[in-house]
Amino acid sequence: MRALVRAKAVLILHTIRLWRYRWSFLNMILAEAAWVFLFILGALLFIPKEFLGVAVKGAFWIIVAWSVISNFSGLIGGWMNFFISIGMVEEHMLRGFSPFKALIGRLIPGSAVTVASLFFMGALVGGAFRVDVFAVEDVPLLLLGMILLVVKGLSYGFTVASIAVRTSVPQNLLEILNFGFIGLMMVPLSSVPEKARLLYLAIPYIAPTHLLKVATSSAPKMLVYEAMAISSVESVIMLFLAITSMKLVNSWILRNGVRAIGFW
Amino acid sequence: MSLKTLFKSGIMLDFYFIKNNKSAFISMLIWPYMTLGLILGMGMIFGSSKSFVQNVGMPVNPITYFIASTIAAMVSLDVMWGVGGSVLHHRWAGTLPYMILAPNRTSVTLVFTYIPRYLLSAGTQLAEFAPLILLAEGVSNGLLKIGVMVLAVTIGMLPILGFSALFTSFLLSIKEETNVLGWLNPLILLFSGAFYPAYLLPGWARLISRVLPSTYTIELARLSAVMGSPNLRRVTFLIGILAAMSIVYNAFSGIFVEVGERKAMREGAI
Numbered sequence: 001m002r003a004l005v006r007a008k009a010v011l012i013l014h015t016i017r018l019w020r021y022r023w024s025f026l027n028m029i030l031a032e033a034a035w036v037f038l039f040i041l042g043a044l045l046f047i048p049k050e051f052l053g054v055a056v057k058g059a060f061w062i063i064v065a066w067s068v069i070s071n072f073s074g075l076i077g078g079w080m081n082f083f084i085s086i087g088m089v090e091e092h093m094l095r096g097f098s099p100f101k102a103l104i105g106r107l108i109p110g111s112a113v114t115v116a117s118l119f120f121m122g123a124l125v126g127g128a129f130r131v132d133v134f135a136v137e138d139v140p141l142l143l144l145g146m147i148l149l150v151v152k153g154l155s156y157g158f159t160v161a162s163i164a165v166r167t168s169v170p171q172n173l174l175e176i177l178n179f180g181f182i183g184l185m186m187v188p189l190s191s192v193p194e195k196a197r198l199l200y201l202a203i204p205y206i207a208p209t210h211l212l213k214v215a216t217s218s219a220p221k222m223l224v225y226e227a228m229a230i231s232s233v234e235s236v237i238m239l240f241l242a243i244t245s246m247k248l249v250n251s252w253i254l255r256n257g258v259r260a261i262g263f264w
Numbered sequence: 265m266s267l268k269t270l271f272k273s274g275i276m277l278d279f280y281f282i283k284n285n286k287s288a289f290i291s292m293l294i295w296p297y298m299t300l301g302l303i304l305g306m307g308m309i310f311g312s313s314k315s316f317v318q319n320v321g322m323p324v325n326p327i328t329y330f331i332a333s334t335i336a337a338m339v340s341l342d343v344m345w346g347v348g349g350s351v352l353h354h355r356w357a358g359t360l361p362y363m364i365l366a367p368n369r370t371s372v373t374l375v376f377t378y379i380p381r382y383l384l385s386a387g388t389q390l391a392e393f394a395p396l397i398l399l400a401e402g403v404s405n406g407l408l409k410i411g412v413m414v415l416a417v418t419i420g421m422l423p424i425l426g427f428s429a430l431f432t433s434f435l436l437s438i439k440e441e442t443n444v445l446g447w448l449n450p451l452i453l454l455f456s457g458a459f460y461p462a463y464l465l466p467g468w469a470r471l472i473s474r475v476l477p478s479t480y481t482i483e484l485a486r487l488s489a490v491m492g493s494p495n496l497r498r499v500t501f502l503i504g505i506l507a508a509m510s511i512v513y514n515a516f517s518g519i520f521v522e523v524g525e526r527k528a529m530r531e532g533a534i
Binding site: 030040041046188191239 | 291294299310311319330450454
């Protein structure tokens with residue numbers, strides 16, 4: 001019963017915050033969609049008109065995958081800085097409630113920003129090029145790919161948040177790292193040498209992104225089951241690492257107190 | 265407080281910002297290359313440079329084209345953030361009332377303290393892309409193209425300063441805490457033809473692009489991407505437009521910032 005009340009409190013906190021900061025929320029969606037559109041337009045200058053449909057779709061879903069990684073690491077990992085700076089970490093620990101449990105509620109703004117940007121970007125890109133980016137061939141595969149990507153993104157966000165409690169996490173460099181993943185995600189599996197394909201899929205986020213590409217017919221159907229297995233195993237490992245690091249940091253705070261370094 | 269003091273304070277501000285925030289400086293160095301890499305990488309993976317030349321409708325080198333676009337876009341963005349966005353930063357930090365009450369006009373303070381950062385960021389970007397331009401274009405041609413880019417970021421800055429000061433007056437008046445520039449800036453770049461030429465945009469978007477100074481800055485920088493020597497007549501024409509826009513936008517910003525300042529002093533700036 002107590003756990004339910006606390007879960008309700010966390011949900012209400014983040015939902016109210018989302019409403020209170022609705023203009024920032026809208027601003028974030030518009031900014032993200034506009035930047036993505038700007039980059040996609042540049043890249044599409046290289047595409048012959050007859051292949052525009054496949055290329056627009058491929059580029060769109062890669063950007064969606066990046067958006068999940070970036071939003072979860074920024075909106076969850078980055079929020080720890082705010083939580084530390086207003087002294088809420090100590091408040092929660094004194095009441096026997098892990099600050100990381102309060103952080104789970106960031107899933108609400110994180111997914112709201114991602115989903116709203118996805119639809120806005122889809123409408124913008126689809127409208128400009130008359131391509132239905134939401135035409136999905138294999139819906140269950142798309143859902144599986146998205147779920148695995150979200151689990152990985154969340155685990156990454158929580159790991160970053162726990163690191164931010166102990167040492168500083170430079171936001172700029174984290175953004176560069178996230179940006180670097182787009183480069184890796186863009187590489188089509190078919191252009192990777194056959195012997196290195198499994199190794200390429202083993203790079204975090206690549207396998208679920210490949211599932212998204214296959215589900216939306218922007219990549220040929222190859223190594224689908226392997227991608228499913230690799231991304232499932234990796235998701236479990238990343239989740240385990242996130243939980244372990246949060247537990248370790250929790251006990252470290254109890255012994256040493258909070259170091260207000262955070263994420264900057 | 266003399267203009268020299270404001271300029272010097274801008275230098276000190278940037279020096280300590282870089283000294284205390286090295287990751288931001290590293291990011292400033294890496295970010296333009298990442299933007300360039302993303303567009304070129306995505307373009308080359310999904311398409312080809314032959315299709316690029318066909319779509320653009322001009323004999324251009326895609327590498328130089330996107331270097332010029334990246335430099336002009338980043339520099340325009342920097343001015344818009346550095347002058348317009350700084351009002352938001354001062355508001356968040358609680359220093360905006362002091363800035364408004366300072367002996368100099370707010371627009372003068374914002375512009376003069378910003379110039380050192382502009383010189384640093386534009387100079388750094390030109391310097392870091394110079395080897396790539398020389399590699400792609402050869403030494404003599406490359407130097408000529410770098411010269412055109414230097415001209416674009418120097419002359420192009422003047423109207424954008426006035427244009428950004430108009431944002432300053434807007435942000436002073438609306439008392440908005442939300443970072444509205446976050447989504448306005450990419451839209452301005454989009455209409456300016458930052459990575460996608462403005463002449464390929466729909467008619468209504470082309471109308472907007474014509475009144476934006478960044479359109480001409482980007483176009484001037486991009487002339488360097490045309491194979492062979494840049495067309496001097498076109499260069500002169502664009503410089504003329506930018507000079508005229510400098511006069512118009514800076515005159516307008518002078519009036520509007522004053523209105524915004526008065527309103528902020530009368531009603532409070534926070």
